[in-house]
Amino acid sequence: MKKMLSVLLAAMLVLLAIPAMAEDQVITVVTWDATTTPYLAAQKEAFEAANPGVKIEYVDVASQDYAVKTTTMLEGGDKSDVYMIKEIDNLINWQAQGFAAPLDTADYDMSGFVGTEANYAVDGVQYAIPFRSDFWVLFYNKDLFDAAGVEYPTNDMTWDQYAELAKKMTNAEKQIYGTHYHTWLSAVANWAVCDGVNTLADKEYSDLLYFYKLYQDLEDSGACMSFADLKAAGLHYSGAFANGNIAMMPMGYWYVSTLIGYNKDGTCNFNWGITAVPHLEGVPAGSSFGNLTGAMINAKSENKDLAWKYVAWLGGPEGAKATASVGARPAWVSEDVAGAMASVEGFPADETSKGALLPSGVAMEWPVAEKVADIKTIVNEEHSMIMAREITPEEGIEEMNERVAELFE
Amino acid sequence: MSQAEVKKVRRKMGKLERKNTLVAYSFLAPNFIGFAVFTLVPVICAILLSLFEWNGGDISKMKYVGLDNYATIFATKKVAEKGIEYFFNRADLGIALKNTVYYTIVTVPLTIACALALALLLNKIKGAVFFRTVFFFPYVSSMVAICVCWSFMLMKNGPVNQIIMALGIDFNKGWTADSTMAIWAIILVSVWRNMGYYMVLYLAALQGIPRELMEAATVDGAGKWKQFLHVTLPQLKPTTFFVSVMMVISCFKIYDVVAIMTEGGPGRSTKMLVTYIYDEAFVKIRYGQASAISMVLLVIVLLVTIIQFSSEKKFSND
Secondary structure, X not given: OHHHHHHHHHHHHHHHHHHHHHOOEEEEEEEEOOXXXXXXXXXXHHHHHHOOOEEEEEEEEOHHHHHHHHHHHHHOXXXXXXXXXXXXXXXXXXXXXXXXXXXXXXXXXOHHHOOHHHHHEEOOEEOEEEEEEEEEEEEEEHHHHHHHOOOOOXXXXXXXXXXXXXXXXXXXXXXXXXXXXXXXXXXXXXXXXXXXXXXXXXXXXXXXXXXXXXHHHHHHOOOOOOHHHHHHHOOOHHHHHHOOOEEEEEEEOOHHHHHHHHHHHOOOOOOEEEEEOOEOOOOOOOEEEEXXXXXXXXXXXXXXXXXXXXXXXXXXXXXXXXXXXOOOOEOXXXXXXXXXXXXXXXXXXXXXXXXXOOOOEEEEOOOOOOOHHHHHHHHHHHHHHHHOOOOOHHHHHHHHHHHHHHHOO | OOHHHHXXXXXXXXXXXXXHHHHHHHHHHHHHHHHHHHHHHHHHHHHHHOOEEOOOOOHHHOEEOOOHHXXXXXXXXXXXXXXXXXXXXXXXXXXXXXXXXXXXXXXXXXXHHHHHHHHHHHHOOOOHHHHHHHHHHHHHOOHHHHHHHHHHHXXXXXXXXXXXXXXXXXXXXXXXXXXXXXXXHHHXXXXXXXXXXXXXXXXHHHHOOOHHHHHHHHHOOOOHHHHHHHHHHHHOHHHHHHHHHHHHHHHHOOOHHHHHHOOOOOOOXXXXXXXXXXXXXXXXXXXXXXXXXXXXXXXXXXXXXXXXXXXXXXXXXX
């Protein structure tokens, strides 16, 4: 009887172990908009194909609450293996809080990141790897330009020329707007940092004045929708441009993959192209600003080696190809990758659009700096006051200068 | 009864009393445990945390800073230098405090007036049940849906402005994008949403007014207005007291409408105490400072409630 029992027990153990042995290893990755972001699906597919037996499982967090929710998760001791990083200062905070595992990059080739990886390093130690680097470009609706008989915008255009073009393309009767500004500070006044000298944390904001004046002039002339209406309606830029009545729109490169998707599913069916964002006199054409997206390994992950395998792959040339395959711009820069980006089905075939893929310089939207979270709040508060015409741009900029100076007193 | 017998009975009584007390405590325990775990302990933690600098990470990195967090939020250095105007016009806490108090002072009486008016209207009309449901409906609807709909209605060319313009008033501003009107948009939505709930409370109170009092007033020759002023209103005092206490507390805690409709903007024109706490804690990850602001909020709500309760007698039915 005893023998029987022990044989039975052994059999049960073997049976229990079989599925466990066959089970895939899982890497949990915390990210945002997992179901609607094409590059996440492409990355998952490519990584799983290259690494049989390993599965990627996304933990989806709402995009607009990403920083708050992920910080709460980390504070609560969440053990997800990888966290994607939306804003650089998220990583800086997490590193300070001890949530980011230091990465061993001694044998890891980072040459393709052209220095951007330094934004994810603290005291010389790398805490995350960038896998996407978005910079801002100018989108335009080719059909509207054709219909109006106006020449397309180019990769070398000053802001004044752009404003003139926007007014030329405006047709109030047909409800066609020459341009469209999303409500963000980055869409309206961030351009001041494109020269690579100014930053939004340099405590001096008079460089933003030109862009606020330019915007207000365009709004007054009816060349773009008013900030008040956009704010109240909560109109998202993606839908606004896809409506087909906006000639130009400065926006981040990520919108390329959205537009390709829209063309495929029929949300919009017009021809579009991209150019470099306009530049100020004296600033080289093709100068833009942008942001990094990266991935870090959770210090509490119980699967760090496997997580590193994934993060290293994600940033490297193979991951970059997967990212580029759906029209997103990887952080890893190489001719292969640029070729992959331009050959994506649905990407505009003209030379100008291809030329826009190679910016002459990309400054960081927000630098890593002391008290940057406070500065962000102040600059954004004053931005909304200027945009709502509660105060003049001059008054707003004076307020920014004073309030930011007070932070450091 | 001999002394021994008395003792025996007392002991028995004592046992019974103890048993009863234990039973009572066991009934209270679940509620008290819930209160302790989810309210009392967090409040004590917040009090302590307000004396520390902490970014939520490693607990060993918590740094005791005494009253520094309070000094920072009250901008004591700047106030000493530039006077109290600085606190109310420039410091985040001063502005949030000003906005919250303004919102409360306007919202509480307005909601009470609307709720009472609705209750009086619906007390004895035909189809009252239908209208009661209609007015109560906003209270059970999703806050997000309500705020989004109102945002649309309060747009520059939205229906609300169209009506105002039709009345001959030149008003062409998007409510939520204007720093003077934004707070009124929030007041409007709050009043509209809550008046249905308080209307139900007033309706219940109205049903409870003895008919004899009304009859007596009629016999004495009081008209409708005098009846309302001298019979109905005094009889509603306890309800008004309850409603005002509940409303003041909830107004000081306003967050959801602001977060959805204005995010505290434009500028800082609708920044409230709780949105400020949220910002400090979860955007800037400064738990110490956020806890200090919560303590300010706690003290204010406590003070207002104590004042209200101390005048409770005036509100009782006599």
